[in-house]
Amino acid sequence: MTIPGHQHETGGCQRVNTVLSRIGDKWSVQVIMRLSTGSRRFNELKREIGSVSQKMLSATLRGLERDGFVSRRVTPSVPPRVDYALTDLGHELLGPVGALGDWAFANIDAVEAARAAFDAAQAQG
Amino acid sequence: MTIPGHQHETGGCQRVNTVLSRIGDKWSVQVIMRLSTGSRRFNELKREIGSVSQKMLSATLRGLERDGFVSRRVTPSVPPRVDYALTDLGHELLGPVGALGDWAFANIDAVEAARAAFDAAQAQG
DNA sequence: CAGCATCCACTATGATACTG
DNA sequence: CAGTATCATAGTGGATGCTG
Numbered sequence: 001m002t003i004p005g006h007q008h009e010t011g012g013c014q015r016v017n018t019v020l021s022r023i024g025d026k027w028s029v030q031v032i033m034r035l036s037t038g039s040r041r042f043n044e045l046k047r048e049i050g051s052v053s054q055k056m057l058s059a060t061l062r063g064l065e066r067d068g069f070v071s072r073r074v075t076p077s078v079p080p081r082v083d084y085a086l087t088d089l090g091h092e093l094l095g096p097v098g099a100l101g102d103w104a105f106a107n108i109d110a111v112e113a114a115r116a117a118f119d120a121a122q123a124q125g
Numbered sequence: 126m127t128i129p130g131h132q133h134e135t136g137g138c139q140r141v142n143t144v145l146s147r148i149g150d151k152w153s154v155q156v157i158m159r160l161s162t163g164s165r166r167f168n169e170l171k172r173e174i175g176s177v178s179q180k181m182l183s184a185t186l187r188g189l190e191r192d193g194f195v196s197r198r199v200t201p202s203v204p205p206r207v208d209y210a211l212t213d214l215g216h217e218l219l220g221p222v223g224a225l226g227d228w229a230f231a232n233i234d235a236v237e238a239a240r241a242a243f244d245a246a247q248a249q250g
Numbered sequence: 251c252a253g254c255a256t257c258c259a260c261t262a263t264g265a266t267a268c269t270g
Numbered sequence: 271c272a273g274t275a276t277c278a279t280a281g282t283g284g285a286t287g288c289t290g
C-alpha cells in the first residue's frame with residue numbers, strides 16, 4: 001500500500017479490503033485485543049466486553065476463526081468448555097492493528113475536534 | 126492498544142472504534158491511497174476507483190472531510206471545480222494504515238487459505 | 251462538473267427464546 | 271456453558287433521475 005497502484009494487477013485491493021473490513025467491524029478488534037493477553041472462554045469474553053450480544057460475539061469469533069486469526073478448542077465435558085486464543089497469524093496481526101489503534105488513540109482528540117468543527121459549520125452555513 | 130485495558134477509563138475504546146470503523150468501510154482506504162499521491166477532483170477519483178457509485182464516493186469524502194483527514198477546496202467557476210486532498214492529519218494516518226495494508230497484502234494468501242480450509246471443514250462436518 | 255433526492259435490496263446488529 | 275433460531279429494526283450501498 002506504500003506504493004499506490006502496485007497491487008491492482010492481481011485484484012489485491014479488493015482482496016485486501018476483506019481483511020480491512022474485518023478489522024473495521026464492530027467487535028473484531030475488541031476480541032483480538034482481549035485475546036492478546038491469553039485465551040478466553042466464550043462467556044469470559046462476553047462478560048469482559050460487556051455490551052456485545054451472544055449472537056454478535058458468536059459471529060465475530062466464527063469470522064476470526066475462518067480468517068485464521070483465532071483458534072477454537074473444544075473440551076467435550078459437561079458443561080462444555082470452549083477456549084478461544086490467537087493463532088500465530090493472529091499474533092502477527094496484532095502488530096499493525098496495535099499501531100493503528102495507538103495512532104487512533106493518540107489522535108482521537110484531533111479527529112473529534114474536526115468533527116465538531118465540521119458539524120458546527122454545517123449547522124451554521 | 127499495546128497495553129490492553131489502559132484506555133477504558135476514558136471510554137477510549139468506543140471513541141477509537143469510530144476511527145477504525147471509517148478505515149474498515151468500503152471506500153475510505155481506497156480514497157486515502159489515491160489522494161496520497163496528490164489532490165484529485167471528484168470525477169477523477171470516481172473514474173480511478175471505477176466501481177464506486179456517485180452517492181458512496183460523495184458520502185465517503187464527506188466522512189473523511191468531517192474527520193479531518195481530507196480537505197475540500199471549491200473553485201467557484203463554470204463548470205464548478207472541487208479538489209480533494211489529504212490534510213496533515215490524513216498524511217499521518219497514511220503511516221499506520223499503509224502498514225496494515227501492507228500486512229494484509231503480504232498475508233492475504235494465508236487468510237484465504239484459512240477461509241478455504243474452514244469452509245471445506247464446514248461443508249464436510 | 252459535482253453533486254443531492256428518491257427508492258429499493260441487502261446486511262448488520264440486537265432482543266428474545268430455546269437447545270445439547 | 272456455549273451456543274442456535276427467530277424476529278424486528280437500523281443502517282449501508284446501489285440505481286436512477288434531477289439540479290446549479
